Amino acid sequence: MIEVNDLTKKFGSLVAVDKLNFAVQPGEVFGLLGPNGAGKTTTLSILCTILKPTSGTAIINGFDVTKHPSQVRRSIGIVFQEPSIDDRLTGRENLEMHANLYGVPRSEQRKRIEELLRLVELEDRANSLMKTYSGGMRRRLEIARGLIHHPKVLFLDEPTLGLDPQTREHIWSYITQLSNRENITMILTTHYMEEADKLCDRIAIIDYGKIIALDEPGRLKEGLEGDIIFVRTGSVRELSERLSEMEWAKDLKLLEGELKVIVKGGGAIIPRIVEIAARSGIHIDSISIREPTLEDVFLHYTGREMRVAGGEEYHGVAAIKRRSIR
Amino acid sequence: MSEIRGIYTLWLREVKRYIRERTRLISSFFQPLLWLVIFGSGLRFSSIGPSGIDYQKFIFPGIVGQTLLFTSMFMGISVIWDREFGFLKEILVAPISRSSVFVGKMLGGSTDAVIQGSFVFVFSFLVGISMDIEAFLSSLPIMVLITFGLVSIGLIIASFIESLESFGVIQTFVNLPLFFLSGSLFPLDHVPQWLSWVSFVDPLTYGVDALRTVILKGAWTPLFPFLYDLLALVVFDVAMIMVGTVIFGRRR
Numbered sequence: 001m002i003e004v005n006d007l008t009k010k011f012g013s014l015v016a017v018d019k020l021n022f023a024v025q026p027g028e029v030f031g032l033l034g035p036n037g038a039g040k041t042t043t044l045s046i047l048c049t050i051l052k053p054t055s056g057t058a059i060i061n062g063f064d065v066t067k068h069p070s071q072v073r074r075s076i077g078i079v080f081q082e083p084s085i086d087d088r089l090t091g092r093e094n095l096e097m098h099a100n101l102y103g104v105p106r107s108e109q110r111k112r113i114e115e116l117l118r119l120v121e122l123e124d125r126a127n128s129l130m131k132t133y134s135g136g137m138r139r140r141l142e143i144a145r146g147l148i149h150h151p152k153v154l155f156l157d158e159p160t161l162g163l164d165p166q167t168r169e170h171i172w173s174y175i176t177q178l179s180n181r182e183n184i185t186m187i188l189t190t191h192y193m194e195e196a197d198k199l200c201d202r203i204a205i206i207d208y209g210k211i212i213a214l215d216e217p218g219r220l221k222e223g224l225e226g227d228i229i230f231v232r233t234g235s236v237r238e239l240s241e242r243l244s245e246m247e248w249a250k251d252l253k254l255l256e257g258e259l260k261v262i263v264k265g266g267g268a269i270i271p272r273i274v275e276i277a278a279r280s281g282i283h284i285d286s287i288s289i290r291e292p293t294l295e296d297v298f299l300h301y302t303g304r305e306m307r308v309a310g311g312e313e314y315h316g317v318a319a320i321k322r323r324s325i326r
Numbered sequence: 327m328s329e330i331r332g333i334y335t336l337w338l339r340e341v342k343r344y345i346r347e348r349t350r351l352i353s354s355f356f357q358p359l360l361w362l363v364i365f366g367s368g369l370r371f372s373s374i375g376p377s378g379i380d381y382q383k384f385i386f387p388g389i390v391g392q393t394l395l396f397t398s399m400f401m402g403i404s405v406i407w408d409r410e411f412g413f414l415k416e417i418l419v420a421p422i423s424r425s426s427v428f429v430g431k432m433l434g435g436s437t438d439a440v441i442q443g444s445f446v447f448v449f450s451f452l453v454g455i456s457m458d459i460e461a462f463l464s465s466l467p468i469m470v471l472i473t474f475g476l477v478s479i480g481l482i483i484a485s486f487i488e489s490l491e492s493f494g495v496i497q498t499f500v501n502l503p504l505f506f507l508s509g510s511l512f513p514l515d516h517v518p519q520w521l522s523w524v525s526f527v528d529p530l531t532y533g534v535d536a537l538r539t540v541i542l543k544g545a546w547t548p549l550f551p552f553l554y555d556l557l558a559l560v561v562f563d564v565a566m567i568m569v570g571t572v573i574f575g576r577r578r
Contacts, residue, residue, distance in 0.1 A: 050419060097339060100332065101335055101417070102421060
């Protein structure tokens, strides 16, 4: 459904997107995961024909984004990261406007709008001005809007950015429902690990404009081959020296007052760690074990923590607006 | 066909937004009133105005022109507004050409400005002009011609401006010069040569002259023949619309 070949976008000397290659199958939910500024939104903007690529190609639904932007636009629906609805119109008017812009047959327009309003549970608010909507309601309306013209591909740019946890769950369930019911292909960008893990069939981890890993979330995590054990102790350095002599403890990291070990078959390893510590007279305060998350995958490939907290920064009026719609 | 539907959609949006903005509708009544009643009375009784015609009557078509000018330019703000609030993206990814986006916005802005300009006619009785339906109806197409080009300028300038704050420069560098040079407030036949030449470059000069011809009828001696006025406006409109469609058509 989507084919991206050596896609590159430069802004002056800054390479925002660096030779991306990936393909998305019909019906798939594909995630672009990466920290703020990794090039996710730029990639999406090129796929949506807002920006022109510097080099490389992208084919969506059989149409090239540079050669046939109009056909591409007809094939896609987009839910932007920043709000993109008209405040002074009602929810229904926003949907009607979209249907008109995309040339939805007039005979079907009404039916589709009613259907979608029901899907996102906004029927009773459809005739209120958008100004009166909460952040979550706006997002839901934007999702509905992106679907009116029955797109083959739906793009979701940070669909839950700036929303409270409850609303986030709500939006997630809409996305899952949609993917199951309509078999629509979706590409979503996010810097929330949990979101990518929960929604996506496959994930491309992006950093500095490059794909550094691409697979199913489960396999990305399996790729780390093991569990993560945290050992809290007063003598981190000493313990790490002892452990590093062991064949099974190749992946060691010293944290503050804590030692992080990635191992295979973690449950069986814990007693051995305790044993080694006891033999060297090292006192262990606590040991915990957990399965790897996408955060660990990111850390593994980049050597950096992905900043989980904090959203994008907005400027000017948009910032004020953003704050006020939460 | 879908382009025309797109243009209609964008036009409808601009008009709906305008009509819902009550404060702007109210202020649109008030400003011309200040010019006509206070400024007009003041100068009329200082006996500076043009000879042979009451000053308040003289500036009435000028104030209509001024209202059209200021409102039209202000329409450019909708582009900045849309960009700030993200709505512009929704329009830009829609499968209609950017030139159609421009035309839709231009027609919407013109409609709003003409509605606003028409409000001024309500005050014609205050300055003793007896407006008949015919004079009003013949003013309408002139007002439309005036606003097409002016709204285009507003949209073009706005497409180069990053923030709402800097849009204020339009007031200083475009609105006031065009307004003062148009001969809205003083007759152009007694001004120094250089000033009248600059005035003849101002499209609003022709618009106001045409409005005076229609509204003041025999009491006004036209600067140019009526058809020349219209021709000048049409040339101005076509040029501005062409520039606008090209500028909106660019893609990074």
